[in-house]
Amino acid sequence: MCNDMDNLFKPIIMVTGFGPFANHPVNASWEAVKLINKEEIERKHNCELVLIEIPVTYENVDEFVPALWETHSPKFMMHVGVSGVANCFTIEMQAHKKGYQRMDYFDKCPADHVCPAEGAIRIHTKLNVEGLCKEFNDSISPEEKTSAVCSKDAGRYLCEYIYYTSLSVDNKRTLFVHVPDINVYPSEQTARGLERILDICLDQINQAEQTKEVTEKLKETNLNDGHESNKI
Template sequence: MQDNSYVKYRVLVTGFGPFGTYTENPSWLAVKTLHDTIITTTPARGKPPKGAKPDSIHLTSLNIPTVYSAVLKTLPDLHAQPPVLPPLYTPPTSRPPPEDGFQLIVHVGVAGPGPLRAEHLAHKTGYSLPDYEHQSPPIIIGKGTLRGFGEPHYGDEFADELFTSVNVDALVSDLTSGPDPLPLETSDDPGRFLCDFIYYCSLAESQRAGRETPVLFIHCPPIGLATEKKMSTKEVAEGVRRIISSVCGRLSQR
């Protein structure tokens, strides 16, 4: 049944498909549980507007292959007006993509053991590792063997590092304080692989579209490492939900 109730924020959350030893990527295992759900905003710690009620947020989840060419093909469509979601990787949803675009896009990928990590930035070049289909990252036209972004995708008008407009430090401060702290830390190292690659591509497309759509990348730990303290799929999904709720809460206070 289609849900026609009003929501203020439409948020896209992506996870990755299989790669390496992961037949099911931990990021997608968590992200897919959030699909087609409605959550509410959380105000920034210590700054709730007087008399304000929480705003509703609708989440759409998308599975993106751990493949460079798939990222390059898919990301421009996700930032379009209206966004175009690839049907092959999109579960059924009660709501079509918003005509004026998503208000927030969050990408989630797996990293090493530890807490969730909110990434500040993404890199334009320095990529070398092959993807799930054993394809190398694209070579930049006119730059010899340098791989990453440049012509013909994102040329000199885009910086070597792109930074999220989300106040990551404030976000982490809010969510790691109080009676129910979230295991979350900041990071400046998204890894020069598909996580870094999709983040740069998404930040560049947001900049190109000119709508200032906030983009954020979250690293989650691998699930099921017997030798490490780990987070469950449910805990990762709850962490991502709380991050989205907090980011949208700050958008409400602009």
């Protein structure tokens, strides 16, 4: 019973991958995401890890992603997609509201080629992507043959569309990772890399929360001290 109650209050971490489309009948993103070691991540971070496959349609993103945020309020949302030109993990730093002209799995694109999520013309993630890539690359042994790079061009397709949708909800807890195709990194190798990226991002989020908590306590202390000094 205690374990059931504990699970109710654990923070939720969500990782999404995309389903098949066009030149990717087997999508490397979902193939890797579903191999993430759920038990290990949950044990290490005392969380509930939710892995979700998203169909490659704009309508599904519009319907599912805001609902996931509203229903689960995840501590961290990481979207993963495949890039046919990537030769390593590509960590996206931003997403744009406009310019979605490529047709999705159902040969549709959004009205006026604009993402309906409310937000600025361009939204950046508040996570430290450059620091993430450095820490990732520094931690990888030469034998593993993986690396991570930063990117400011997420492709103006479903990958950038879903990223913008989540960034518009909370850009402090959202990241998008492009992974190479299976012929570059096998799915198991990609899954291990995604686990490392999860670790680094959750460390960043925890540090930011701790800093915020300390700052708020200092403000409260200073406010109380000010009230005391005004007493006669």
